[in-house]
Amino acid sequence: MIRSELIQKIADEHELNLNQAERIVNTIFEEIIDAMSSGDRVELRGFGAFSVKQRDARTGRNPRTGESVEVEEKCVPFFKTGKLLRDRLNDN
Structure with a gap:
Protein backbone atom coordinates (compact mmCIF):
# COMPACT_ATOMS: atom_id res chain seq x y z
CA MET A 1 0.00 0.00 0.00
CA ILE A 2 1.26 3.46 -0.86
CA ARG A 3 0.40 6.80 0.73
CA SER A 4 -2.28 7.71 -1.84
CA GLU A 5 -4.01 4.34 -1.35
CA LEU A 6 -4.05 4.89 2.41
CA ILE A 7 -5.57 8.34 1.93
CA GLN A 8 -8.22 6.93 -0.41
CA LYS A 9 -9.10 4.11 2.01
CA ILE A 10 -9.50 6.52 4.95
CA ALA A 11 -11.63 8.84 2.84
CA ASP A 12 -13.87 5.97 1.69
CA GLU A 13 -14.29 4.31 5.09
CA HIS A 14 -15.04 7.53 6.99
CA GLU A 15 -16.95 9.43 4.31
CA LEU A 16 -14.36 12.22 4.09
CA ASN A 17 -13.20 14.09 1.04
CA LEU A 18 -9.64 13.42 -0.15
CA ASN A 19 -8.30 16.73 1.23
CA GLN A 20 -9.52 15.93 4.74
CA ALA A 21 -8.12 12.39 4.64
CA GLU A 22 -4.80 13.68 3.29
CA ARG A 23 -4.54 16.22 6.13
CA ILE A 24 -5.15 13.42 8.65
CA VAL A 25 -2.45 11.18 7.15
CA ASN A 26 0.03 14.08 6.85
CA THR A 27 -0.60 15.11 10.46
CA ILE A 28 0.03 11.58 11.72
CA PHE A 29 3.25 11.24 9.73
CA GLU A 30 4.49 14.70 10.74
CA GLU A 31 3.86 13.97 14.44
CA ILE A 32 5.77 10.70 14.20
CA ILE A 33 8.65 12.44 12.42
CA ASP A 34 8.70 15.34 14.91
CA ALA A 35 8.71 12.97 17.89
CA MET A 36 11.51 10.86 16.44
CA SER A 37 13.52 13.98 15.55
CA SER A 38 13.32 14.93 19.23
CA GLY A 39 14.64 11.50 20.19
CA ASP A 40 11.25 10.28 21.45
Whole structure:
Protein backbone atom coordinates (compact mmCIF):
# COMPACT_ATOMS: atom_id res chain seq x y z
CA MET A 1 0.00 0.00 0.00
CA ILE A 2 1.26 3.46 -0.86
CA ARG A 3 0.40 6.80 0.73
CA SER A 4 -2.28 7.71 -1.84
CA GLU A 5 -4.01 4.34 -1.35
CA LEU A 6 -4.05 4.89 2.41
CA ILE A 7 -5.57 8.34 1.93
CA GLN A 8 -8.22 6.93 -0.41
CA LYS A 9 -9.10 4.11 2.01
CA ILE A 10 -9.50 6.52 4.95
CA ALA A 11 -11.63 8.84 2.84
CA ASP A 12 -13.87 5.97 1.69
CA GLU A 13 -14.29 4.31 5.09
CA HIS A 14 -15.04 7.53 6.99
CA GLU A 15 -16.95 9.43 4.31
CA LEU A 16 -14.36 12.22 4.09
CA ASN A 17 -13.20 14.09 1.04
CA LEU A 18 -9.64 13.42 -0.15
CA ASN A 19 -8.30 16.73 1.23
CA GLN A 20 -9.52 15.93 4.74
CA ALA A 21 -8.12 12.39 4.64
CA GLU A 22 -4.80 13.68 3.29
CA ARG A 23 -4.54 16.22 6.13
CA ILE A 24 -5.15 13.42 8.65
CA VAL A 25 -2.45 11.18 7.15
CA ASN A 26 0.03 14.08 6.85
CA THR A 27 -0.60 15.11 10.46
CA ILE A 28 0.03 11.58 11.72
CA PHE A 29 3.25 11.24 9.73
CA GLU A 30 4.49 14.70 10.74
CA GLU A 31 3.86 13.97 14.44
CA ILE A 32 5.77 10.70 14.20
CA ILE A 33 8.65 12.44 12.42
CA ASP A 34 8.70 15.34 14.91
CA ALA A 35 8.71 12.97 17.89
CA MET A 36 11.51 10.86 16.44
CA SER A 37 13.52 13.98 15.55
CA SER A 38 13.32 14.93 19.23
CA GLY A 39 14.64 11.50 20.19
CA ASP A 40 11.25 10.28 21.45
CA ARG A 41 9.84 6.82 20.89
CA VAL A 42 6.44 6.49 19.17
CA GLU A 43 4.39 3.48 20.20
CA LEU A 44 1.22 2.44 18.39
CA ARG A 45 -0.19 -0.37 20.54
CA GLY A 46 -0.70 -3.57 18.61
CA PHE A 47 1.08 -2.20 15.55
CA GLY A 48 4.60 -1.44 16.73
CA ALA A 49 7.05 1.14 17.96
CA PHE A 50 9.22 3.60 16.07
CA SER A 51 12.48 4.68 17.68
CA VAL A 52 15.84 6.16 16.78
CA LYS A 53 19.06 4.19 17.07
CA GLN A 54 22.53 5.70 17.13
CA ARG A 55 25.11 4.14 14.82
CA ASP A 56 28.71 4.69 15.81
CA ALA A 57 31.36 6.04 13.46
CA ARG A 58 33.26 3.30 11.68
CA THR A 59 35.63 2.55 8.87
CA GLY A 60 33.80 1.22 5.82
CA ARG A 61 34.86 0.18 2.34
CA ASN A 62 33.94 1.63 -1.00
CA PRO A 63 32.60 -1.48 -2.79
CA ARG A 64 33.68 -0.22 -6.19
CA THR A 65 37.32 0.61 -5.36
CA GLY A 66 37.91 -1.31 -2.13
CA GLU A 67 39.26 1.91 -0.60
CA SER A 68 38.71 2.50 3.13
CA VAL A 69 36.22 5.27 3.92
CA GLU A 70 35.40 6.87 7.25
CA VAL A 71 31.65 6.72 7.95
CA GLU A 72 30.41 9.30 10.45
CA GLU A 73 28.12 8.42 13.34
CA LYS A 74 24.47 8.84 12.51
CA CYS A 75 20.92 8.29 13.73
CA VAL A 76 18.71 5.80 11.90
CA PRO A 77 15.00 5.01 12.28
CA PHE A 78 14.09 1.65 13.79
CA PHE A 79 10.72 -0.13 13.83
CA LYS A 80 9.81 -2.99 16.14
CA THR A 81 6.56 -4.79 15.38
CA GLY A 82 3.88 -5.17 18.02
CA LYS A 83 2.52 -8.52 19.15
CA LEU A 84 -0.82 -8.10 17.37
CA LEU A 85 0.89 -7.37 14.04
CA ARG A 86 3.33 -10.29 14.44
CA ASP A 87 0.50 -12.66 15.33
CA ARG A 88 -1.60 -11.51 12.39
CA LEU A 89 1.30 -11.97 9.97
CA ASN A 90 2.03 -15.46 11.22
CA ASP A 91 -1.56 -16.73 11.33
CA ASN A 92 -1.99 -16.63 7.54
